[in-house]
Amino acid sequence: MTQTNTAAFVRVEGILLARGVLSAAAYLAGNAKKFGERALRLGLVGLAAPVHRLLGQTDRALAHRLAHLAIRGMSRDRVEVLCEEYAEDVLKDTILDQGLELLKRLQAEGRRVVLLSDSIEPIMKPLARHLKHYDELAYNHIEFEDDEATGRLLDPVIGSNVGGRWLDDYAAAHKLELARCSAYGAHGPDMLLLSRVGKPCAVNPDFVLRRSAKDADWPIIDYRD
Amino acid sequence: MNTPLSIKHCYAGRHVLLTGVTGFLGKVWLAMVLQHVPEIGKIYVLTRKKALRPAADRFERQVQTSPCFRPLHEKYGADMSRFVSERVEVVSGDVSLPDMGVEDPEVLARLRRDIDLVVNCAGLVDFDPDLRDAMTTNVDGARNAANFVAACDKAVLLHISTCYVTGKKNGKIAEDIRPDLAPSGDAFDVEAESADIQASIDAILADHESAEMERRAHDDAIKQIRDKGGDENNAMLVRNTARRIKRNLLKDAMVAEGQRRAARWGFTNIYTFTKNMAEAWIARRLDPGRWAMFRPAIVESSMSYPFPGWNQGFNTCGPLSYALGSWFRHLPCKKGNPFDIIPVDYVCRGMTVAGAALMRGEHAPVYQCGSSDLNLLTIDRAVELVALAHRKHLRTRGDTTLDRVLKSRWDAIAVTPDHPMRIENVRKMTESVDEWLRDPPKDWPEFIRRRLTDFAEHTEDALEAIDKIERMCELYMPFIHDNHFAFYTRNLLRHPVVEPEWDCDPRSIDWRHYWIDVHIPGLRKWCFPLFENKTPESYAPRHPFRLRSPEAAPAPHAEVV
Numbered sequence: 001m002t003q004t005n006t007a008a009f010v011r012v013e014g015i016l017l018a019r020g021v022l023s024a025a026a027y028l029a030g031n032a033k034k035f036g037e038r039a040l041r042l043g044l045v046g047l048a049a050p051v052h053r054l055l056g057q058t059d060r061a062l063a064h065r066l067a068h069l070a071i072r073g074m075s076r077d078r079v080e081v082l083c084e085e086y087a088e089d090v091l092k093d094t095i096l097d098q099g100l101e102l103l104k105r106l107q108a109e110g111r112r113v114v115l116l117s118d119s120i121e122p123i124m125k126p127l128a129r130h131l132k133h134y135d136e137l138a139y140n141h142i143e144f145e146d147d148e149a150t151g152r153l154l155d156p157v158i159g160s161n162v163g164g165r166w167l168d169d170y171a172a173a174h175k176l177e178l179a180r181c182s183a184y185g186a187h188g189p190d191m192l193l194l195s196r197v198g199k200p201c202a203v204n205p206d207f208v209l210r211r212s213a214k215d216a217d218w219p220i221i222d223y224r225d
Numbered sequence: 226m227n228t229p230l231s232i233k234h235c236y237a238g239r240h241v242l243l244t245g246v247t248g249f250l251g252k253v254w255l256a257m258v259l260q261h262v263p264e265i266g267k268i269y270v271l272t273r274k275k276a277l278r279p280a281a282d283r284f285e286r287q288v289q290t291s292p293c294f295r296p297l298h299e300k301y302g303a304d305m306s307r308f309v310s311e312r313v314e315v316v317s318g319d320v321s322l323p324d325m326g327v328e329d330p331e332v333l334a335r336l337r338r339d340i341d342l343v344v345n346c347a348g349l350v351d352f353d354p355d356l357r358d359a360m361t362t363n364v365d366g367a368r369n370a371a372n373f374v375a376a377c378d379k380a381v382l383l384h385i386s387t388c389y390v391t392g393k394k395n396g397k398i399a400e401d402i403r404p405d406l407a408p409s410g411d412a413f414d415v416e417a418e419s420a421d422i423q424a425s426i427d428a429i430l431a432d433h434e435s436a437e438m439e440r441r442a443h444d445d446a447i448k449q450i451r452d453k454g455g456d457e458n459n460a461m462l463v464r465n466t467a468r469r470i471k472r473n474l475l476k477d478a479m480v481a482e483g484q485r486r487a488a489r490w491g492f493t494n495i496y497t498f499t500k501n502m503a504e505a506w507i508a509r510r511l512d513p514g515r516w517a518m519f520r521p522a523i524v525e526s527s528m529s530y531p532f533p534g535w536n537q538g539f540n541t542c543g544p545l546s547y548a549l550g551s552w553f554r555h556l557p558c559k560k561g562n563p564f565d566i567i568p569v570d571y572v573c574r575g576m577t578v579a580g581a582a583l584m585r586g587e588h589a590p591v592y593q594c595g596s597s598d599l600n601l602l603t604i605d606r607a608v609e610l611v612a613l614a615h616r617k618h619l620r621t622r623g624d625t626t627l628d629r630v631l632k633s634r635w636d637a638i639a640v641t642p643d644h645p646m647r648i649e650n651v652r653k654m655t656e657s658v659d660e661w662l663r664d665p666p667k668d669w670p671e672f673i674r675r676r677l678t679d680f681a682e683h684t685e686d687a688l689e690a691i692d693k694i695e696r697m698c699e700l701y702m703p704f705i706h707d708n709h710f711a712f713y714t715r716n717l718l719r720h721p722v723v724e725p726e727w728d729c730d731p732r733s734i735d736w737r738h739y740w741i742d743v744h745i746p747g748l749r750k751w752c753f754p755l756f757e758n759k760t761p762e763s764y765a766p767r768h769p770f771r772l773r774s775p776e777a778a779p780a781p782h783a784e785v786v
Contacts, residue, residue: 033636034638075606075609077606078613081616081617081737085617
């Protein structure tokens with residue numbers, strides 16, 4: 001039975017999925033309407049990649065915003081169709097079984113499982129059909145104006161430094177005691193999330209998070225090659 | 226807002242005469258009404274007999290083989306023949322003839338006495354047909370239907386027209402009718418115009434029979450036979466070729482005359498021109514209480530009835546959607562222009578509602594049925610959705626690797642007519658390549674020259690395809706570029722309906738779902754094979770359908786509510 005005042009926050013990227021935001025942006029850019037547009041947008045993603053890597057450890061929100069600029073000007077129809085295609089044809093096959101096992105275990109422990117994804121709604125909604133053992137899925141929202149993507153991510157951006165504030169709001173809304181909650185992160189910026197809960201855990205951590213997890217004596221789970 | 230209509234109550238025990246049942250709209254309407262209003266009295270379907278085929282046989286074949294009747298077959302199974310025979314009576318006739326071509330005086334008298342509603346779906350929907358055919362089916366047919374209704378005891382006429390009878394106009398187009406005014410703004414007298422057209426047709430025919438025309442056809446035949454390397458001394462061959470050329474010349478002259486007249490009065494093509502004349506005749510012949518014009522916009526695949534994606538034959542945007550799935554990419558159009566598509570089942574529901582209002586005497590003179598007013602779909606969005614729908618299919622089910630890898634990503638785009646890659650320029654480029662391939666540089670090795678010359682066959686095919694697309698674009702330009710048509714569709718919504726299955730509000734259409742999951746897959750299944758000279762999937766019900774004679778199948782004794 002789910003305990004009402006305790007939850008497990010799990011980052012999707014790195015724990016459940018092997019691919020991140022850049023891969024999605026590249027897919028969308030590479031399938032833009034016109035050939036020239038494809039080259040231009042892919043170039044943008046290419047430029048965003050190193051910046052994303054650098055900023056990814058400090059300001060993930062800005063990194064995500066940069067990556068999503070590549071879909072600026074695309075129609076809502078195209079974005080949604082391509083995202084569904086990406087979720088079904090690419091992401092679905094990269095869902096990590098061990099990640100699903102982790103969710104199953106957490107739910108069996110009676111925790112409310114909250115998944116946090118950096119990806120945007122049109123990708124996560126169709127993907128959600130293939131995810132199991134969770135209670136809630138939070139993801140990013142992209143802005144559309146006149147049914148055209150502006151390339152802007154709407155606040156609050158999941159995966160950013162505002163994650164702490166988001167967590168507070170969420171805990172207050174759901175009457176959660178963060179000290180009794182657990183969180184599972186995979187990247188450096190997830191430290192903010194992990195440090196706010198009573199039971200943090202690093203899963204398949206990158207270099208920065210691994211070092212910090214070791215320093216803080218947080219448990220580390222590794223199941224990715 | 227009127228009091229809610231109950232379609233079941235309005236149609237229970239009422240007798241309807243339906244024309245154009247072999248057409249896309251007529252068939253869906255008949256199946257839908259039989260399915261949802263089994264309480265209806267009799268539906269008399271006016272069907273033409275053909276040389277060796279009685280009208281009843283033709284109708285039987287339609288019900289037996291058209292997938293449109295699948296839900297009915299599934300619902301009634303072995304009882305289908307009895308069910309339909311009790312409700313449908315085939316009347317041998319022809320809408321283009323006086324008294325609707327009904328020859329049996331007893332049947333005619335019975336129809337005039339019993340019919341409550343005439344639904345005139347008969348029409349020639351080609352954009353630019355032979356003017357004689359358009360006049361016969363669209364104008365004479367409507368005039369005869371009006372005369373028939375005038376001679377009936379109580380019948381009213383629901384005439385199926387088109388939104389585009391309003392001619393070349395821009396902006397919101399109201400649901401009204403001005404039979405005395407052409408879209409060009411000139412006074413219009415349908416009687417005078419009909420007489421004038423007949424005079425022109427007679428003049429063209431007279432010219433066609435002249436000795437000069439005979440000589441011209443003969444000379445052209447000789448030239449054509451000579452060009453093809455045939456025997457120009459073969460008298461039979463020359464005669465047959467000359468006859469074919471003459472026939473084509475006559476048709477071209479009729480089409481040109483029709484187009485000239487349509488343009489003069491401000492219409493987009495012969496179809497809309499003659500449909501407008503049909504409306505004018507009806508409005509002139511009948512009292513306003515006895516008719517309503519029902520004007521659908523571009524009728525396309527069904528959303529749900531008889532099943533998602535049902536479509537029949539070559540219709541309005543089928544060729545366009547087909548071309549956009551080929552290597553043709555740049556569709557000339559004006560971004561933001563409405564593309565007023567409406568699924569056939571929405572149209573049939575609307576017709577039923579309008580028919581019910583008409584029988585109750587609560588009708589409006591005109592019902593427009595489209596989407597541009599309440600759920601706008603622009604032409605550029607439609608092009609994008611067509612491209613995405615083709616992509617979805619080709620990625621996984623393309624015939625070749627080229628289809629799956631490249632063609633699926635070869636997205637069609639909406640461009641302005643002066644785009645560098647417009648079809649005209651593509652043709653010019655292909656012609657240059659063709660010319661070069663046919664005469665490669667003399668100093669090149671012979672085997673390369675031969676290969677290149679062989680390759681010219683492909684460019685010839687491509688040129689043929691380009692020619693078709695060019696003509697198609699020209700035909701569609703008034704609808705996708707030249708005019709900004711947006712049709713008000715409020716009159717139908719003034720009749721709230723009790724039964725939810727008759728809801729025809731276009732706001733419930735999700736365009737993305739419709740184009741990608743319903744319409745284009747439907748076209749692919751039912752229409753594209755026709756473009757490729759293939760036979761679309763046929764339907765064979767488990768229990769064969771046989772129409773029983775009226776004696777064996779008496780009319781159901783439902784009470785009129």
